[in-house]
Amino acid sequence: QVQFVQSGAEVKKPGASVKVSCRASGYTFTNFAIHWVRQAPGQRLEWMGWINVGNGNTEYSQTFQGRVTMTSDTSASTAYMELSSLRSEDTAVYYCARNGGGDCYPSTCYGYGLDVWGQGTTVTVS
């Protein structure tokens, strides 16, 4: 079945960087974009951006512009999200999720939903 396995929990100091991985299985990895979404304690879900894992094209939320980098390794069917200059407000659970409509473009991700989610990775900045 289609599933994502994310890397384990991280504890980081303010100012450091964190890199979270998301390994996919059960489908053709390069056919679907991957989104990253985070959930800080007591806050609503927050979309961070997407990556087309086949060609590396990305779109990031302006909130994270300059601090986030999304990459992929197609040989390992793995997507990565790196967040730098960490601060306490970045303490959250980070999720990867598949774009149900395939690849994304600057104008659209086709609206078919984030149809498969990883189990989440807890990042604590303290």
Add this chain to the structure above:
Amino acid sequence: DIVMTQSPLSLPVTPGEPASISCRSSQSLLHSNGDDYLEWYLQKPGQSPQLLIYLGSDRASGVPDRFSGSGSGTDFTLKISRVEAEDVGVYFCMQALQAPFTFGQGTKLEIK
């Protein structure tokens, strides 16, 4: 950014009874192709979110038909025809029309 507002934020429901959650967006979610780019997710306790509804009213694979989505433009509704114990959790709406994609605050459904 498009602001998503849900109501109610807390929803106690008796099993077997219907439930309804409202989601409003600060801008129309109607795409030029005629589809509304509005999605519903359920996050069960201790789990990741799961997709329930996309394009406003299309049920995701495996979602029971007691869940239905309706609405267009800026006003949307998720309805559960008969709530079951397994439906407890937090329901989120999300707009996927325009980056940054944005979520509602969440509606916590609990069993009375």
